[in-house]
Amino acid sequence: MINRRHFIGIGAAAALALASGCTGGAGDESETGDFSGEVKGAITVLTNRTDLVDTTFKEYARTFEARFPGTKVTFEGVTNYDNDVTTQLSGGDYGDVLMIPGTVAIDQYRQFFEPLGTDTDLKAKYRFTGPATYEGKVYGLSLGGIAKGFVINKRIWAQAGITAPPKTPEEFLAGLKAVAGRTGAVPYYTNYKDAWPLSEWNNHRAVLADPAINDKFPADAAPWQPGKIQYLTDGLLYDVVNSKLSEKDPLTTNWEGSKPMIATGKVATMLLGSWAVPQMRAAAEAAGANPDDIGFWPFPYQTGGTFHAAIDGDKLAAVSRNSENKATARAFLDWFVNDSGFAADQQAIPPAISQPLPAGLKAFQDTGVELMEVPAATTNAGKEDEIIKESEIDLKGEIYRQKLVDIARGAARGDKDSYFAELNKRWSAAQSRVMQ
Amino acid sequence: MRRGPWLYLAPALILLITFTYVPVANMLWYSFHKWDGLDVHMTPAGFGNYVRVLTDEQYWRVFLVSLYYLAASFAQIAIALYFAVVLSYNVRFKNLFKGILFFPYLLNGVAVGFVFLYLFQPGGTLDTMLRALGLGEHTRYWLGDPDIANLSLAGTSVWRFTGLNFVLFLGAIQSIPGEIYEAAEIDGANRWHQFRHIIVPGIRRIISLSFILAISGSLAVFEIPFIMTGGANGTRTFVVQAYQTAFQFRQIGLASAMAVVLLLIVLLVTWVQRRILPDDEVSLS
Numbered sequence: 001m002i003n004r005r006h007f008i009g010i011g012a013a014a015a016l017a018l019a020s021g022c023t024g025g026a027g028d029e030s031e032t033g034d035f036s037g038e039v040k041g042a043i044t045v046l047t048n049r050t051d052l053v054d055t056t057f058k059e060y061a062r063t064f065e066a067r068f069p070g071t072k073v074t075f076e077g078v079t080n081y082d083n084d085v086t087t088q089l090s091g092g093d094y095g096d097v098l099m100i101p102g103t104v105a106i107d108q109y110r111q112f113f114e115p116l117g118t119d120t121d122l123k124a125k126y127r128f129t130g131p132a133t134y135e136g137k138v139y140g141l142s143l144g145g146i147a148k149g150f151v152i153n154k155r156i157w158a159q160a161g162i163t164a165p166p167k168t169p170e171e172f173l174a175g176l177k178a179v180a181g182r183t184g185a186v187p188y189y190t191n192y193k194d195a196w197p198l199s200e201w202n203n204h205r206a207v208l209a210d211p212a213i214n215d216k217f218p219a220d221a222a223p224w225q226p227g228k229i230q231y232l233t234d235g236l237l238y239d240v241v242n243s244k245l246s247e248k249d250p251l252t253t254n255w256e257g258s259k260p261m262i263a264t265g266k267v268a269t270m271l272l273g274s275w276a277v278p279q280m281r282a283a284a285e286a287a288g289a290n291p292d293d294i295g296f297w298p299f300p301y302q303t304g305g306t307f308h309a310a311i312d313g314d315k316l317a318a319v320s321r322n323s324e325n326k327a328t329a330r331a332f333l334d335w336f337v338n339d340s341g342f343a344a345d346q347q348a349i350p351p352a353i354s355q356p357l358p359a360g361l362k363a364f365q366d367t368g369v370e371l372m373e374v375p376a377a378t379t380n381a382g383k384e385d386e387i388i389k390e391s392e393i394d395l396k397g398e399i400y401r402q403k404l405v406d407i408a409r410g411a412a413r414g415d416k417d418s419y420f421a422e423l424n425k426r427w428s429a430a431q432s433r434v435m436q
Numbered sequence: 437m438r439r440g441p442w443l444y445l446a447p448a449l450i451l452l453i454t455f456t457y458v459p460v461a462n463m464l465w466y467s468f469h470k471w472d473g474l475d476v477h478m479t480p481a482g483f484g485n486y487v488r489v490l491t492d493e494q495y496w497r498v499f500l501v502s503l504y505y506l507a508a509s510f511a512q513i514a515i516a517l518y519f520a521v522v523l524s525y526n527v528r529f530k531n532l533f534k535g536i537l538f539f540p541y542l543l544n545g546v547a548v549g550f551v552f553l554y555l556f557q558p559g560g561t562l563d564t565m566l567r568a569l570g571l572g573e574h575t576r577y578w579l580g581d582p583d584i585a586n587l588s589l590a591g592t593s594v595w596r597f598t599g600l601n602f603v604l605f606l607g608a609i610q611s612i613p614g615e616i617y618e619a620a621e622i623d624g625a626n627r628w629h630q631f632r633h634i635i636v637p638g639i640r641r642i643i644s645l646s647f648i649l650a651i652s653g654s655l656a657v658f659e660i661p662f663i664m665t666g667g668a669n670g671t672r673t674f675v676v677q678a679y680q681t682a683f684q685f686r687q688i689g690l691a692s693a694m695a696v697v698l699l700l701i702v703l704l705v706t707w708v709q710r711r712i713l714p715d716d717e718v719s720l721s
Contacts, residue, residue, distance in 0.1 A: 090473065090474055105472065108474055192668065195668070248558060392685050399667075399684065403668075406582065406668065406669055
């Protein structure tokens with residue numbers, strides 16, 4: 001009998017889930033999710049930081065539980081985060097608080113996450129709400145932001161006679177050539193095999209200092225044209241590889257191995273984010289090199305005589321729509337973002353506007369860089385993702401950039417012009433289908 | 437009484453249907469839709485996905501990469517057959533050699549990928565060995581050079597799967613009764629005669645099975661290129677492409693259509709092969 005009742009229970013729950021799933025998108029007009037109720041009971045937090053689950057995050061859970069007696073927080077580390085959690089999302093059971101996987105399109109946020117508040121309310125308090133905002137509602141909060149730029153080995157660049165960040169792509173290439181000529185270091189390391197570092201070339205729209213760029217981007221049928229951002233960034237990557245200023249065999253690169261290489265001066269430059277600086281410094285210490293050799297430079301392009309560096313919020317934390325303890329989940333999310341000290345521990349830009357920048361980024365700012373948070377697209381929200389899927393040009397990934405590197409090093413047919421023409425063609429075909 | 441056989445079959449049938457036919461039916465269903473694998477709404481797409489797979493060069497070109505693996509699988513069958521025949525006679529350290537040959541197949545594909553990644557590195561194991569043999573001028577970027585990359589990967593796949601073919605052949609050869617060899621020897625047959633007239637006809641079924649597996653296997657190559665190059669540098673196979681379409685571009689519908697196309701091709705190849713090589717009764721007389 002018990003089994004039978006249980007079975008009916010599951011059926012009813014499934015029917016309910018189906019019903020709510022179907023109506024949820026269109027009918028739900030409330031400004032924020034329902035977070036009423038007592039802060040009590042157990043919640044599960046999914047995280048990609050498997051390295052912190054048994055250490056820092058255990059401390060956080062203990063602190064939170066002390067602050068709100070009767071609660072219990074369990075962190076669950078997920079190694080292959082985006083893919084694994086996407087699978088969980090379609091299954092319906094994905095913890096109470098979680099990082100939003102990159103695979104979820106912004107117009108799908110409301111199917112999976114609770115709205116945390118209106119754009120106008122939260123923007124006043126937090127940085128990096130833009131990418132989590134859809135139709136005026138914010139679905140996720142950043143846990144800490146990072147700046148984008150080149151991680152460099154200052155000692156090697158100084159040996160090549162360069163101590164200030166290059167201001168133009170040409171200057172940058174000349175600098176890399178000087179590194180190649182005067183030092184034994186590999187001037188630029190692509191990390192082609194591990195591939196994701198190539199996606200960093202997509203994170204530099206801020207250099208144009210145009211707050212509307214993310215709205216303009218999907219409206220443009222041919223972004224690989226001279227003067228456009230893809231021509232600038234992808235073009236620089238092409239030139240670096242084409243001038244033989246990158247590692248000789250990109251197919252056998254190794255991310256973990258690249259850290260000691262830049263730390264000890266075997267590699268001079270990598271395009272990454274400020275999050276990489278502490279890791280490279282740690283690698284320098286481990287290899288017996290000087291951690292102060294590691295520096296951070298902006299992308300070599302100036303608008304109005306000033307460098308602009310993108311800052312963004314990295315992964316966003318959200319409350320699950322299917323959570324059975326939303327009050328506690330929300331309380332934890334707020335505490336995690338504001339009071340846990342996570343951003344400071346990670347030397348990240350704190351999401352709360354009222355909190356100060358980390359020391360490492362002060363030095364970066366002092367080179368005359370303006371930090372800029374590029375607002376997410378509003379009128380064309382989600383369109384860019386659609387064009388990416390439709391054209392299979394993974395702007396935010398690495399597949400087409402690997403091809404770019406292959407062409408640049410002479411391992412695949414074509415040249416810069418022919419490949420950019422092909423990209424423009426494929427992009428515009430998809431763009432016209434999506435934008436109609 | 438008549439219900440009896442069904443009762444015994446039921447568990448197997450239920451498992452088969454749940455885990456084989458229902459997912460395939462689902463895949464067929466997806467392939468006629470435009471869907472990202474997450475959204476509650478699926479947009480019907482008719483035959484749109486199939487048209488795209490078959491007309492867009494980007495999708496069918498990757499089949500050409502399979503030719504490398506197909507060529508390699510012939511080499512693999514030849515090597516496996518050679519060793520199986522040699523080791524079916526009385527050779528010293530026979531079992532040791534059997535173990536050595538079968539060992540690569542026991543290794544996990546991911547481990548194989550990593551091992552060979554280091555082997556192929558510039559200045560890696562392979563280059564060092566070539567230099568030690570005085571063949572230093574033949575070192576290449578084994579994965580970085582687009583002319584060689586697919587050969588390196590296909591070579592890795594031969595290394596990995598030869599053991600399986602070897603064991604299949606060896607098992608088949610050993611099932612041939614020993615008296616036949618004895619009779620042949622009395623008649624004055626040498627080793628080559630024995631191979632030609634006893635072993636080959638005796639294991640014909642296994643050889644033809646190996647060819648079917650080789651063809652469908654080389655159409656469906658995935659883990660070695662996926663782990664070692666991620667499909668970069670012109671090594672993208674059809675399945676790697678389908679994986680990227682499904683999970684990196686979230687086009688589950690399109691990827692399902694690719695999977696269905698692959699399934700149909702494999703079925704077709706198998707059918708054609710069965711027609712060309714009819715499944716005769718094995719007879720050694």
